[in-house]
Amino acid sequence: AQSVTQPDIHITVSEGASLELRCNYSYGATPYLFWYVQSPGQGLQLLLKYFSGDTLVQGIKGFEAEFKRSQSSFNLRKPSVHWSDAAEYFCAVGEYGNKLVFGAGTILRVKS
Amino acid sequence: DADVTQTPRNRITKTGKRIMLECSQTKGHDRMYWYRQDPGLGLRLIYYSFDVKDINKGEISDGYSVSRQAQAKFSLSLESAIPNQTALYFCATGRETREYKNIQYFGAGTRLSVL
Numbered sequence: 001a002q003s004v005t006q007p008d009i010h011i012t013v014s015e016g017a018s019l020e021l022r023c024n025y026s027y028g029a030t031p032y033l034f035w036y037v038q039s040p041g042q043g044l045q046l047l048l049k050y051f052s053g054d055t056l057v058q059g060i061k062g063f064e065a066e067f068k069r070s071q072s073s074f075n076l077r078k079p080s081v082h083w084s085d086a087a088e089y090f091c092a093v094g095e096y097g098n099k100l101v102f103g104a105g106t107i108l109r110v111k112s
Numbered sequence: 113d114a115d116v117t118q119t120p121r122n123r124i125t126k127t128g129k130r131i132m133l134e135c136s137q138t139k140g141h142d143r144m145y146w147y148r149q150d151p152g153l154g155l156r157l158i159y160y161s162f163d164v165k166d167i168n169k170g171e172i173s174d175g176y177s178v179s180r181q182a183q184a185k186f187s188l189s190l191e192s193a194i195p196n197q198t199a200l201y202f203c204a205t206g207r208e209t210r211e212y213k214n215i216q217y218f219g220a221g222t223r224l225s226v227l
Binding site: 090 | 168217
């Protein structure tokens with residue numbers, strides 16, 4: 001079965017600093033990979049997705065992620081974090097039947 | 113207006129009560145999903161439906177049932193609520209096209225507390 005691991009439960013960064021959130025997946029074939037963000041009291045919003053092609057994908061709000069097959073990773077990055085980026089971030093892998101398997105999430109705190 | 117609407121947004125109930133969470137969508141998607149979110153566990157799939165006549169169990173369906181009343185409506189029921197069903201519940205929609213494969217759109221969630 002597919003699985004997704006987000007090793008960091010909480011991360012705290014200073015406003016203006018760079019950010020990298022880690023995601024590792026287990027999947028036999030070429031995966032469909034996603035990052036979603038959940039702001040407090042909100043549903044999940046799609047940040048970006050990887051289906052195929054260029055391994056560096058750009059998303060909304062200045063986020064990007066890089067697919068590395070050799071490391072089974074799909075890490076999310078942002079060069080300069082804003083206070084409004086404080087949220088919980090979920091990595092997910094697509095599964096047969098249009099389903100998603102989610103990681104446990106990483107809570108991002110931004111300190112001023 | 114939200115494309116995926118969940119009602120109620122918050123609910124407190126007692127052990128043993130039957131409760132229904134409702135989801136409606138205006139996106140015209142054929143696929144709908146119910147998840148629960150628990151701290152440290154991420155989102156886990158309860159049930160999913162590919163169309164009105166196609167309903168499937170997800171990872172954690174025990175204690176839950178669903179009804180797909182129309183393409184736009186998908187309800188989740190807890191027949192006899194228990195405290196460990198206290199969680200944040202999300203409805204999501206999707207469609208099976210090459211461009212949108214596996215992409216899901218989420219409602220704002222229903223926070224359920226079972227006392």
